Amino acid sequence: MNLPAPLWIGLCLALILIFTFWDRDNPRRALRSIPAFRQLRRTIELSVEDGSRLQISLGGGTILGPEAAAAFAGLTLLRQVAEIAADSDQPPLATTGDGAILLLAQDTLRTSYRRLNISDHYQGTFAQTTGLTPFSYAGGALPLILDHNISASALVGSFSEEAGLLTAATQRTGGFSLGGSNNLTGQAIYFASSDQPLIGEELFATGAYMAADPTHLASARAQDVLRWVVILLLVVTSLLPLFALQ
Amino acid sequence: MNLRLRTPVSAAVAIALGFIVLTSLVLPGLAALRNQILNWAMLLTAIALLLGLENLFQVHLQKVRTGDKATFSLILLVAMIATFIVTLWEGSQGQLANWIFSNIQLPVETSLMAVLAISLTLAAARIMQQRKDRMSLVFLVTLFVLLLSAGPLFGIEFPMFTKTIGPYVNNFLSVGALRGLLIGVSLGTLATGLRILLGSDRPYGS
Secondary structure (H helix, E strand, O other): OOOOHHHHHHHHHHHHHHHHHHOOOOOOOOOOOOHHHHHHHHHHHHHHHHOOEEEEEEEOOOOOOOOHHHHHHHHHHHHHHHHHHOOOOOOOEEEEOOHHHHHHHHHHHHHHHHHOOOHHHOOHHHEEEOOOOHHHHHHHHHHHHHHOOEEEEEEEEEOOOOHHHHHHHHHHOOOEEEEEEOOHHHHHHHHHHOOEEEOHHHHHHHHHHOOOOHHHHHHHHHHHHHHHHHHHHHHHHHHHHHHOOO | OOOOOOHHHHHHHHHHHHHHHHHOOOOHHHHHHHHHHHHHHHHHHHHHHHHHHHHHHHHHHHHHHHOOOHHHHHHHHHHHHHHHHHHHHHOOOOHHHHHHHHHHHHHHHHHHHHHHHHHHHHHHHOHHHHOOOHHHHHHHHHHHHHHHHOOOEOOEOOHHHHHHHHHHHHHHHHHHHHHHHHHHHHHHHHHHHHHHHHOOOOOOOO
């Protein structure tokens, strides 16, 4: 059974729209608990209190490939973190391995500073390109993690093997690390080496769990429904040959 | 003169272009327009890459000025300028550009890979300290099974692992898990793209 891509896109769009309006009065309903986000929120609050810094790594994927979606999830997190911690003594830093994502990160931070009416505190170097290949990116981000009193690193974007270097550096500073990647190698490395890994589609629920707008919540619920649709289709298509209906 | 695009204009442009690319999936007549838009995007991405390099340059120039680990930053700046000039002069496939890549960048990245191997081994050993849960135990048992099934270990082979359990884990369990994760990532990617098209997710600021 081969369902065309436009059908999936249409179904996902319809579900997002339905849940956006349906759950408007009770947006928190039916979201399962993800410990990684709970602990990240707690760490952000603590870092603001103790004057330490947060670091958001957005990975090295380009904006033209499917990995851009992972970087967008990271940008959503960056916005949430910046709006909480931008006016602290140690404002959050963002790192990326791609020029276009750097521009988006700078724009996201600038917008957050403007919203908080502290535009004059914003500096372009709060978002940095640390290298343009995966390992040079990690190599450039390591001194940033080790030398800047980083209490937590959220590594949300497109990461592969280089993720292990970043989580190891965060552990050396005694900081908390949260890792999410669209890449399976990256996910495996995060599972082994980060304090809290985001597995599978959890990465894309960042906006919903970090208190974003109703569309993020609707989107998380749409993903849950679509996952069950896929499971159902897998089971049905496996059973069809048994009944000679293929 | 302030040429900065205001949010509604930039959002409208982003959504309209995204919508055209998406509808070209079902309307083949829009394929030429889609290719044109994607060509523009590639050109803009290349320019953004230069801006990324400029940011890297600025950050390290600032470090040199303030004396914050200035030596390393100075080396980076000199290497960056030299590589940029060489590559501009003879192209990315030139002899000197290739030499720089093969004899400087590649060994440095390979040594980072070696450091990574040690870091990951330590991380796997410490996993039960970090997270005492069922999945960490499953991870460790699977790792142990795969190590035993990888072949003779110190000259000793365990046929039960190399011929039965190892292939079963590799060919069935891990393939099933990988597909499950990939389906989840695909659904997340799809939902993220649609949120951007709906204008509720604005990675370009809001």
